[in-house]
Amino acid sequence: MRDTDLLRHRLWVQIGLPLATVALLSACDEPAKVKPVKVETANTGATPEPTKQPDDAAKKAPAVARTTTDSASPGYVPPARIQDIPEGEFDYFGPARDPFTEHEEEDGCPAGDWCGTPENARKFAIEHMPEQLGCPSKIIAQPQVTNSLNKKDKQWDGLSFHPMMQGRLMTSVTTEKREAGQKDICCYHWFEYCSGRPLLDGDDMIVAELREGSSWSCDPAKVAAPDDRPDSAIDPSVRARLAQLWVDDALMEHAAIAAFERATLELMAMAAPPSLLGEVQAAASDEVEHAMHCFGLAARFSGLDREPGPLASLEPRVRGLAALADHDPDSAEVGADWIRLAIDTFVEGCVGETIATLVARRAQRHCQDPATLALLEQIVEDEGRHAGLAWQTIQWITEASGKHSDVVLEALEHQAHAMAEEAERACEQLPPADPHAAALGRYGRCDRRTELLARRDAWSQLILPTLAAIAQTDTSEQGPEAWT
Template sequence: MRDTDLLRHRLWVQIGLPLATIALLSACDDAANVKPVKVDTANTAKAPDAAKQHNADDDDDEDDDDNDTKAATKPARTTTDSASPGYVPPARIDDIPAGEFDYFGPARDPFTEHEEEDGCPAGDWCGTPENARKFAIQHVPEKMGCPSKIISQPDVVNALNKKDKQWDGLSFHPMMQGRLMTSVTTEKRAAGKTDICCYHWFEYCSGRPLLDGEDMIVAELREGSSWSCDPAKVAAPEDRPDSAIDPSVRARLAQMWVDDALMEHAAIAAFERATLELMAMAAPPSLLGEVQAAASDEVEHAMHCFGLAARFSGLAREPGPLGSLEPRVRGLAALADHDPDGAEVGADWIRLAIDTFVEGCVGETIATLIARRAQRHCQDPAILTLLERIVDDEGRHAGLAWQTIQWITEASGKHSDAVLEALSQQAQAMANEAERACEQLPPADPDAAALGRYGRCDRRTELLARRDAWSQLILPTLAAIAQTDTSEQGPEAWT
């Protein structure tokens, strides 16, 4: 059975969709209904045998043309000269020259041509300062006459001609964020393009994010180990010490796990804010209790991820303070006296539904599938144990988000149709972006097999998982909820 079939069955049983509906919509879900992807093989050479084997093992979940994928051969990164194509960023923060990086992270230099580091869809874009400011994060100081950070701006995106060449390379995904690449901008300007700003962006794709508008919030890193689990829980096997891992791969692993740790830490706050918003809309105790339990799960996830980050980096790091955010709905009590026609209440229901969908239904569902696929090649016992827990927990969290959507459609009364229409539009826009991202897949990552042994998916695998999650999990589930009477909740399917 395909992993998406299994996950969807568990998800639908948990949220109470009738088995007849599961069978009906599942019958329409096969590989033939997924559009084939194109793989960019221009100027590429034969992939290393390990990477080829890694891709061949994924045939059950990826298109057949994956077997023909070729990966770019890149020079070994052995130099510490930042001007060299083979530059390896320092592994310790104290060793990074002042001003060299716009943000800290071993093997995370966005200004050199190496493998994508985010574990989410990512890319680069250069444009005029005027165009960059359309996506600027407010109140963040500019650098070099350019916004320091950019994020997706739905109102701006909807008014753009996305096919215009000036936007080539930029993601319009609702979960995009990016940072200014100062060195690339300097280089482009020195070459004669004086009116330009260059950015490295990625699309958030891991678990439930903490959003402030369209901006994703995470804490800053600081020295400390209070958030790391007992090192014994994430230790390497005695017969396979981490010292045997290629240094550049080990640096990538360290940064991937610390990124996940910060996101899991922020997810705690996201669930706590969700509790306040649900209470403002008179949610039942069954939902509130599950949201609180989910926040507790994220504490454990964050501690294990920080523990793994410390294991691979040798650095003790923990999250600093995380800014508090106000609930995004005013609530039924606040609107009771001055909303006679229910327009503002309807807007609150729609806002709650969209936020729940983007943060929970999308984020948690994709995170579950990615973790499930990361399990397949993982050979590290401690990481495999963590991935098993994440698949279980994030699967329940995804089900909780979908249960919340069900409750909103029932509790919103006369606003239910407007809620479903808004969800449909949001889902289709995001699904289209996920599909477009797979129309031109990157070559196989030369380090894919090495990363896979330690529970990490390369960018190409992440893109395919996102596409599959949309076509085989998220869109079918939303359609089923819209078409089915879900007043009776099903049994727990994740225990």
């Protein structure tokens, strides 16, 4: 059975959808059609070779010297300590600083580069954030702007219009292009957030800044390397990438706790039942465990103790039925709150958690590290339930919103198909095969190609069929035992 078939079966049992509906939605279940890619295909289907142990000479060899600040160069090794990062260079220990060069932070998510005029960049700028070099220092998705643009115009080539896109100014690239004669230009590296439930402030993803400390790391024994496969045997550049990927996930899992707590307040504002509220609180507790294990793995691979600092507090995004008590429940203002709650739940929960579940399941395929494999198994279990919870919430919204149900579903379908098109478009030109794909796979991490394909499959075989089934099916019973 395909992994997507299995996940969909468990998901639909949890949210109470009749499995026979699959036959009615076969058009949604066909794999997305992707144009041929003119790059070497990564060998992700073969069983990876066991990690080779270094000989005595290799064990005694000095660490690879840092000779360049260009992470795309062969043999590049990130700095070992935060204080060693040169001014103006990307912070490899979390998204606390701006990236100015190509980097590996978002290997698990679609990413790319875009250069445009300052005027065009300002269309996607974050309000009140200071500029650098006459350019916005950071850009984020702006759906209201995107809808008004001709996205096929060459001036937008390379830019993602995904609702979860965010990018930061590359000052070095911008300066080089200006010195080469392109005076009116700003260059950015962007990525589309794709891990679990994000904490969003508008379209901007919020995570805590990283600081020294170990209070958020689990017991090192729970994530330790096997005695016969010490981490010293891992290529230094691969080990640095593993450390960065896990610390990125740790910060996102930490932020997901707040995302679930805010969801609790928003659901209570719309008079949600205790069954949903209890599950949301339990999901927040799951994210605490995920964050601690991710910080533990980050410490293992980096040799550094790091923890999240304070996290910004965000207000609920719906006014709530109490604030609108004087209004007709069928009014446009009440309808706007239902639509907002539905879209936020869909983007953050249905999309983020469903994709995270499939990615984690595929990361299990070649994982040979016992501690990582145990965490991935737990993440598949937990994120699968969280995805089901988000879909259950969508079901409840469509029922509780009354006469607004049709416009809620219409808004969801519009959002879903726009995001699905972006996911499929990202697979039309896959990145080159990652030379470290097999090594990353042995330690439970997907390379960028694998991640992009998983996102596409999640949309075509999980997210779109589930939304279509909810729109067509009147369900009253749920089965959370599907993920136990």
